[in-house]
Amino acid sequence: MAKPAELLPGTLDMLILKAVSLRPLHGYGVLLRIKQISNNALDIPQGSLYPALYRLEHQGLIRAKWGASDNNRKAKFYSLTAAGTKRLAEEAAGWNRLADAIGAALNATLPETEV
Amino acid sequence: MRLLRSLRSLVAVALGRGRFERAMSAELQFHLDAYTDDLISGGVPPAEARRRALAEFGGTEGLKDELRAARGQRLFDELQQDTRYAIRGLRRSRALAIVAVLALGIGVNLAVFSVLYTSLLRPLPHPQPDRLVSIWSFNLELARPHQTAPLDFFDFESRSTSLARIAAYYPPGFTITGGGEAERVSGARASSGIFDVLGVQPAIGRGFLPAEDHDKGTYVAVIGYDLWQRRFRGSPSAVGQSILLSGRPYTVVGVLPEGFHSPAMWPRMPEVWVPIGLDPNVGRRNARMLRVLGRLHPGATVTQANAELGAIAAALASEYPDTNKGTGAVVSGLHDELTRSMRPSLYALAAAVLALLLVACANVAGLLIGGSVERRFEFATRLALGASRARIVRQIVAENLVLGLLAAAIGFGLAQWTTDYLVGAASAAGIPRASEIRVGGMTFVVGILLSIGCSVACALVAAYEAVRLRDLRVVRGAASTPRRNCARTLLIAVEAAFSLALLAGAALLVRSFYELQTTTPGFDPAPIVTTRLSVPQVRYPAGPVLASFSDRAVERVSALPGVEAASVIDWLPASGFGASLNVKLARAAAGSAALPVELRVVGLDYFRTIGMRIVAGRAFDRRDVEGAPQVVAINESMARALFGGANPIGQRLAIDRGTSFEAEIIAVVGDVRELALRIPAGPGLYAPKTQEPWLRHETRDLVVRVAAGAPSPASAIQAALRELEPDIPRSPVQPMETVLAGALTRPRFYAASVATFAVVALLLASFGIYGTVASAVAERRRELGVRLALGATGGDVLVRAARYGAVPTLLGLAAGIPLALASGRVLRDQLYGVEPVDWPTLLAVGLCMAAIGIAAAVLPSLRAARIDPAVTLRHETAD
Numbered sequence: 001m002a003k004p005a006e007l008l009p010g011t012l013d014m015l016i017l018k019a020v021s022l023r024p025l026h027g028y029g030v031l032l033r034i035k036q037i038s039n040n041a042l043d044i045p046q047g048s049l050y051p052a053l054y055r056l057e058h059q060g061l062i063r064a065k066w067g068a069s070d071n072n073r074k075a076k077f078y079s080l081t082a083a084g085t086k087r088l089a090e091e092a093a094g095w096n097r098l099a100d101a102i103g104a105a106l107n108a109t110l111p112e113t114e115v
Numbered sequence: 116m117r118l119l120r121s122l123r124s125l126v127a128v129a130l131g132r133g134r135f136e137r138a139m140s141a142e143l144q145f146h147l148d149a150y151t152d153d154l155i156s157g158g159v160p161p162a163e164a165r166r167r168a169l170a171e172f173g174g175t176e177g178l179k180d181e182l183r184a185a186r187g188q189r190l191f192d193e194l195q196q197d198t199r200y201a202i203r204g205l206r207r208s209r210a211l212a213i214v215a216v217l218a219l220g221i222g223v224n225l226a227v228f229s230v231l232y233t234s235l236l237r238p239l240p241h242p243q244p245d246r247l248v249s250i251w252s253f254n255l256e257l258a259r260p261h262q263t264a265p266l267d268f269f270d271f272e273s274r275s276t277s278l279a280r281i282a283a284y285y286p287p288g289f290t291i292t293g294g295g296e297a298e299r300v301s302g303a304r305a306s307s308g309i310f311d312v313l314g315v316q317p318a319i320g321r322g323f324l325p326a327e328d329h330d331k332g333t334y335v336a337v338i339g340y341d342l343w344q345r346r347f348r349g350s351p352s353a354v355g356q357s358i359l360l361s362g363r364p365y366t367v368v369g370v371l372p373e374g375f376h377s378p379a380m381w382p383r384m385p386e387v388w389v390p391i392g393l394d395p396n397v398g399r400r401n402a403r404m405l406r407v408l409g410r411l412h413p414g415a416t417v418t419q420a421n422a423e424l425g426a427i428a429a430a431l432a433s434e435y436p437d438t439n440k441g442t443g444a445v446v447s448g449l450h451d452e453l454t455r456s457m458r459p460s461l462y463a464l465a466a467a468v469l470a471l472l473l474v475a476c477a478n479v480a481g482l483l484i485g486g487s488v489e490r491r492f493e494f495a496t497r498l499a500l501g502a503s504r505a506r507i508v509r510q511i512v513a514e515n516l517v518l519g520l521l522a523a524a525i526g527f528g529l530a531q532w533t534t535d536y537l538v539g540a541a542s543a544a545g546i547p548r549a550s551e552i553r554v555g556g557m558t559f560v561v562g563i564l565l566s567i568g569c570s571v572a573c574a575l576v577a578a579y580e581a582v583r584l585r586d587l588r589v590v591r592g593a594a595s596t597p598r599r600n601c602a603r604t605l606l607i608a609v610e611a612a613f614s615l616a617l618l619a620g621a622a623l624l625v626r627s628f629y630e631l632q633t634t635t636p637g638f639d640p641a642p643i644v645t646t647r648l649s650v651p652q653v654r655y656p657a658g659p660v661l662a663s664f665s666d667r668a669v670e671r672v673s674a675l676p677g678v679e680a681a682s683v684i685d686w687l688p689a690s691g692f693g694a695s696l697n698v699k700l701a702r703a704a705a706g707s708a709a710l711p712v713e714l715r716v717v718g719l720d721y722f723r724t725i726g727m728r729i730v731a732g733r734a735f736d737r738r739d740v741e742g743a744p745q746v747v748a749i750n751e752s753m754a755r756a757l758f759g760g761a762n763p764i765g766q767r768l769a770i771d772r773g774t775s776f777e778a779e780i781i782a783v784v785g786d787v788r789e790l791a792l793r794i795p796a797g798p799g800l801y802a803p804k805t806q807e808p809w810l811r812h813e814t815r816d817l818v819v820r821v822a823a824g825a826p827s828p829a830s831a832i833q834a835a836l837r838e839l840e841p842d843i844p845r846s847p848v849q850p851m852e853t854v855l856a857g858a859l860t861r862p863r864f865y866a867a868s869v870a871t872f873a874v875v876a877l878l879l880a881s882f883g884i885y886g887t888v889a890s891a892v893a894e895r896r897r898e899l900g901v902r903l904a905l906g907a908t909g910g911d912v913l914v915r916a917a918r919y920g921a922v923p924t925l926l927g928l929a930a931g932i933p934l935a936l937a938s939g940r941v942l943r944d945q946l947y948g949v950e951p952v953d954w955p956t957l958l959a960v961g962l963c964m965a966a967i968g969i970a971a972a973v974l975p976s977l978r979a980a981r982i983d984p985a986v987t988l989r990h991e992t993a994d
Contacts, residue, residue: 026149027146028145046150047178047181050142050146050181050182051182069149074145
């Protein structure tokens with residue numbers, strides 16, 4: 001199996017927003033969801049997940065609510081706010097533009113004369 | 116808009132910080148648990164799963180910091196501040212602990228010192244106290260001092276040149292009647308030199324004149340200040356007035372100054388002094404009754420006086436062989452003599468508190484070392500930057516000196532606070548001069564010296580540890596685990612060793628006390644009550660008049676409801692007083708050794724009243740009167756000593772009492788501890804008060820046997836006695852058990868004191884062990900964390916941490932065994948029914964201490980086992 005890719009700076013927030021946009025998730029759930037939706041290609045450092053969650057909550061992009069987990073334990077569930085939905089759309093658009101641009105750049109071939 | 120949202124979040128955080136913290140912890144915990152569960156269901160063993168979860172998570176404390184930061188910088192700042200305060204608070208609490216421990220140690224030492232100083236060291240309250248001497252006649256054959264006969268005393272006085280002044284007295288009690296309620300006071304018949312010897316002059320009036328030493332008709336009295344206030348309301352015209360002493364009028368000629376007190380006066384300070392010339396025995400050389408005190412000439416020594424008096428006594432022995440053959444004289448320093456008997460026990464007490472102080476100091480040194488390890492970064496940095504070691508040492512000593520002086524002040528207060536209790540306990544225990552005990556200037560000076568000594572010593576130990584850390588690795592923060600710490604090991608060992616010695620000593624004393632308490636005097640004291648027939652001596656002189664009074668008293672009291680029997684005796688059993696006598700078998704060869712025996716003169720029915728067994732023969736009865744054949748009873752010890760297994764009944768004894776006479780043994784009675792509860796019964800002789808030469812003997816202790824279940828007849832007894840003689844002073848009717856309990860006060864005092872010190876030492880030692888292990892755990896958090904991360908179980912870590920305290924404790928206990936044995940030897944004289952070396956006791960005490968020490972080591976180690984390796988590995992414990 002391929003080694004999970006390193007996360008690019010600035011992408012964690014976006015991935016979290018994406019993960020919780022589908023349905024409210026607790027922190028661990030966010031982690032699992034990102035793995036799942038990226039087909040295990042992305043590995044989030046556990047230590048950086050929560051600072052990101054708290055930062056997003058602090059910025060009002062997600063909101064937290066206590067609820068029951070699958071095995072009926074008390075857990076904190078995060079869901080997207082209106083501001084978060086808007087931000088996710090912006091980030092996704094920005095990311096896609098960037099990814100296209102980088103992809104195009106990497107696929108370009110050099111003129112032979114310069115070899 | 117965004118700003119507003121952030122602000123709201125911040126406010127929410129600020130208002131509900133506790134909630135935020137709890138929520139954060141819960142959330143992280145949930146994550147860890149969920150991940151661990153997933154790992155386990157994925158086939159990872161639980162312990163490994165947990166470890167991996169923690170490791171991947173990377174330390175919750177640091178994470179929490181980040182989360183707090185994510186939530187707003189202000190909160191983060193606040194928490195940081197809190198942490199700083201907590202560290203400062205920790206240092207403050209360390210200082211507090213040092214002061215408390217030292218104050219306790221110093222306070223206890225000062226309290227005991229004040230007792231020791233007053234009773235043993237403080238000069239007698241007389242002018243030139245070192246010139247005061249005590250003089251005893253001396254039985255050269257038995258090598259035993261005894262009181263001096265009046266004529267011998269007058270010869271000492273006229274012949275001695277080394278003594279500037281010499282005086283004798285005899286301590287009778289007086290009953291004062293007329294002008295108010297009758298009262299019993301202590302008194303002295305004293306020779307004219309007494310006030311010169313004691314160095315006091317009457318505040319009003321005069322002392323005694325030399326002529327009054329021999330004058331049988333001058334009834335004069337000198338009274339004490341308190342009595343003057345009580346009976347004459349302090350009126351100066353008291354001098355010249357008359358006072359009724361034991362029914363006879365005396366003219367008051369002098370009043371002693373306020374507060375005059377002499378610990379030399381035996382058995383207690385007299386309130387009334389009358390001339391010795393009034394004593395009917397003053398012209399006798401065979402009445403050994405006087406206590407003699409002297410004052411040396413300037414330049415004369417005790418040794419010279421001793422030689423001189425010895426020579427005078429030898430001359431008297433050849434001049435008056437009938438009475439003085441074999442009688443010498445000894446002189447010793449008065450202070451030395453008064454303190455001699457108490458010295459071993461008080462020094463033992465002092466040793467006990469010094470041991471306690473040592474434990475306290477070891478404790479303080481341990482605390483200080485803990486402190487300098489915490490500050491090692493500061494010290495190491497300063498050393499690296501060029502500070503001299505002396506500078507660092509000076510700083511630590513100075514800091515600790517401040518704490519030490521604070522502790523001395525508190526300790527002094529502590530000692531002062533316990534003064535009343537001390538005086539009470541010490542006087543009950545019969546410690547000389549107990550009423551003079553003050554926690555005063557001298558105690559304060561000693562307190563300051565002790566505190567300086569202790570704090571400097573402790574600080575030097577700690578400073579040595581601090582400057583040892585001159586190591587750049589410390590500055591870089593790399594050497595976060597201190598090297599093995601020998602000093603602390605040693606300190607714990609010292610604490611354990613001395614605590615063990617104290618506990619062992621206390622255990623011996625407590626066991627002795629219970630042995631003594633459960634010792635019976637040879638009869639059952641429960642149904643017995645007793646009181647003293649203190650009738651005025653003049654109207655009831657010893658002899659037929661007193662005898663008939665005591666007969667009537669016995670008769671009246673016996674007839675009271677609830678009283679089974681009543682009788683009289685000259686000295687109550689186990690009262691500490693008594694008389695002895697030399698006897699021989701009548702048929703023994705001349706020149707054979709006499710047997711010294713305890714003599715008690717008893718009334719009819721005494722044996723039945725007190726409950727003594729009659730082993731053989733018959734009790735005294737109405738046949739045994741004056742003129743009838745002389746009879747005596749002996750106890751079993753005496754029967755064994757004189758007759759072995761043969762029947763003593765009907766045998767005759769030769770008794771030497773001024774004149775020699777023979778008496779027939781009519782009874783053997785059970786052994787009773789007549790002299791004192793702690794002294795096993797020796798040979799004892801009982802004589803009837805109804806026959807010569809006992810007729811003139813004073814039998815004033817009334818003994819009453821109360822019927823089972825009957826109410827206490829105390830007030831009925833007092834009423835009956837008052838009916839017989841209205842002038843009888845109110846003396847209490849005491850249960851015999853109370854009288855016997857009097858013998859327990861001193862052992863109780865020592866047992867209670869040493870036990871208290873031992874418990875305090877034990878607490879201090881456990882505290883020291885606990886503290887050392889706790890700081891070892893804190894300092895080695897990283898090491899222990901690494902071990903946990905590498906797979907050590909909580910149990911492994913717990914054992915490793917507990918060893919920091921448990922091993923030195925056990926070493927100390929081993930080293931304490933010789934100390935404990937020594938403490939038993941020191942206490943030898945205080946022990947009763949227990950050997951000084953008592954292995955079962957020592958073993959029990961040692962096991963108990965080991966258990967407590969190990970518990971004190973395990974308690975803080977539990978924290979080590981709970982260490983979160985992820986936290987400690989991420990965050991080195993830097994302060």
